Amino acid sequence: MEMLRDADIDPTPLAGKRVAIIGYGNQGRAQALNLHDSGVDVVVGLRGGSGSALEVEASGLETALVEQAVASAEVVMMLAPDEIHAALYREIEPALREGAALGFSHGLSVRFGLVKPRADLDVFLVAPKGPGTALRSLYRDGKGMIALWAVEQDATGSAHAIALAYGQAIGCARAGLIASSFAEEAEADLFNEQAVVWGGVPELLVAGFDTLVAGGVSPEVAYLECVGELHLIAELIEARGIAGMREVISNTAELGALLGGKRIVDESVRDRMAEVLREVRAGRFADELRTEEASGYARLEKARAEARETPIERTFKRLDDGS
Numbered sequence: 644m645e646m647l648r649d650a651d652i653d654p655t656p657l658a659g660k661r662v663a664i665i666g667y668g669n670q671g672r673a674q675a676l677n678l679h680d681s682g683v684d685v686v687v688g689l690r691g692g693s694g695s696a697l698e699v700e701a702s703g704l705e706t707a708l709v710e711q712a713v714a715s716a717e718v719v720m721m722l723a724p725d726e727i728h729a730a731l732y733r734e735i736e737p738a739l740r741e742g743a744a745l746g747f748s749h750g751l752s753v754r755f756g757l758v759k760p761r762a763d764l765d766v767f768l769v770a771p772k773g774p775g776t777a778l779r780s781l782y783r784d785g786k787g788m789i790a791l792w793a794v795e796q797d798a799t800g801s802a803h804a805i806a807l808a809y810g811q812a813i814g815c816a817r818a819g820l821i822a823s824s825f826a827e828e829a830e831a832d833l834f835n836e837q838a839v840v841w842g843g844v845p846e847l848l849v850a851g852f853d854t855l856v857a858g859g860v861s862p863e864v865a866y867l868e869c870v871g872e873l874h875l876i877a878e879l880i881e882a883r884g885i886a887g888m889r890e891v892i893s894n895t896a897e898l899g900a901l902l903g904g905k906r907i908v909d910e911s912v913r914d915r916m917a918e919v920l921r922e923v924r925a926g927r928f929a930d931e932l933r934t935e936e937a938s939g940y941a942r943l944e945k946a947r948a949e950a951r952e953t954p955i956e957r958t959f960k961r962l963d964d965g966s
C-alpha cells in the first residue's frame with residue numbers, strides 16, 4: 644500500500660488554478676474552507692435561491708451560480724449528494740472548460756455510471772474517510788484526516804498531480820493519502836454502510852437492547868449496557884487496534900467477548916456479508932439509490948419516522964432529557 648504525506652507532494656499543480664466547489668453541505672463546506680485557508684482560489688457554486696448563500700458569504704468565500712462557478716474554474720469538485728450527480732453533471736457539462744479536472748469525494752457516481760465524464764476531462768477522487776465536520780476541525784487543529792485518492796481519467800497528463808495537490812490542500816496529506824480506485828473506494832464504502840458500521844452495528848445494538856428488555860431488564864439499564872458503552876470500544880480500537888483493546892479491558896469482559904463474539908457473528912454472517920458485496924458490485928445499491936431519489940426519499944422518510952417511535956429511542960430520550 645502506498646501512503647503519501649505532505650513531504651511527498653508538490654502543491655504547485657493547484658497554484659494559480661481556481662477550484663469550484665459544487666454543494667456546500669457536509670463535505671463542501673469543510674473542503675471549501677480548508678482549500679481557502681491553504682491559499683487556493685475557491686468559488687462555491689450554489690443553485691439559485693440556495694439557503695446556504697448567506698452562510699458561505701459570511702465565511703468570506705466567493706459564491707456564484709453553479710454554471711458560472713464551473714465555467715470560471717480549472718478544477719470542479721462534485722460535493723452535492725451522490726444521487727443528484729447524474730442530473731447535476733448533465734447541467735454543468737456544457738460549462739466545463741476543455742481539459743478541466745472533475746473531482747469527487749466518493750467513487751459511486753462514476754463507478755456505477757451515473758456520471759460519464761467527457762473524454763477531455765481529468766477525473767480524480769479524493770475521499771476523506773470521515774465527515775466534513777471532523778475534516779474541518781482537524782485541519783484547524785493543524786492535523787488531517789486520512790483519505791483515499793484515485794484517478795479514473797488522465798486526459799491532460801496532470802490528473803495525478805492535481806489529485807494529490809487537492810488532497811494536500813484540504814489537509815488530508817497531513818494524515819496520509821492512500822492510493823485506491825473509484826471502484827475500490829465505492830464498493831468498500833457501500834459495503835461498510837450496509838454490512839458493518841452503519842448497517843450492522845446499530846442493528847446489533849437494537850437486538851441486544853430488545854433481548855435484555857424482553858428478559859426483564861429495565862430499558863435504561865439495557866440502553867446503558869448495549870448502547871452507552873459503544874464510544875468506549877470505538878475510542879479504544881482507534882487508539883490501540885482490536886487486539887490492543889482486548890488487552891486493556893477486564894479479564895471478565897475479555898473472556899465474555901471470546902466466548903460470545905463468534906457465537907453471534909458466525910460464518911452465516913460472513914456468507915450474508917459476501918452476498919451484500921456481490922450485490923453492491925452488481926450495482927443493485929446504486930439502482931436503489933436512484934429509485935429512492937426518484938420517489939422523493941419516501942422509504943427513508945418512513946424509516947426515520949418509525950425509528951423515532953421505537954422503545955430504544957424513547958429510552959434514549961428519557962436518559963438524554965433526564966425525564
Ligand SMILES: NC(=O)c1ccc[n+]([C@@H]2O[C@H](COP(=O)([O-])OP(=O)(O)OC[C@H]3O[C@@H](n4cnc5c(N)ncnc54)[C@H](OP(=O)(O)O)[C@@H]3O)[C@@H](O)[C@H]2O)c1
Nearest residue numbers: 666667668669670693694695722723724748749773774775
Ligand atoms: N457526508 C460525509 O461525511 C461524506 C464523507 C465522505 C465523502 N462524502 C461524499 O461527499 C459528497 C457530498 O456529500 P455530503 O454528505 O457533503 O452532501 P450534502 O451535505 O447532502 O450536500 C448538500 C449540499 O448539496 C447542495 N445541492 C443539493 N442539490 C443540489 C443541486 N441540484 N445543485 C447544486 N447543489 C445542490 C445543497 O445545496 P443547498 O445549500 O442549496 O441546499 C447543499 O449545499 C458525496 O459524494 C458524498 O458521498 C460525504
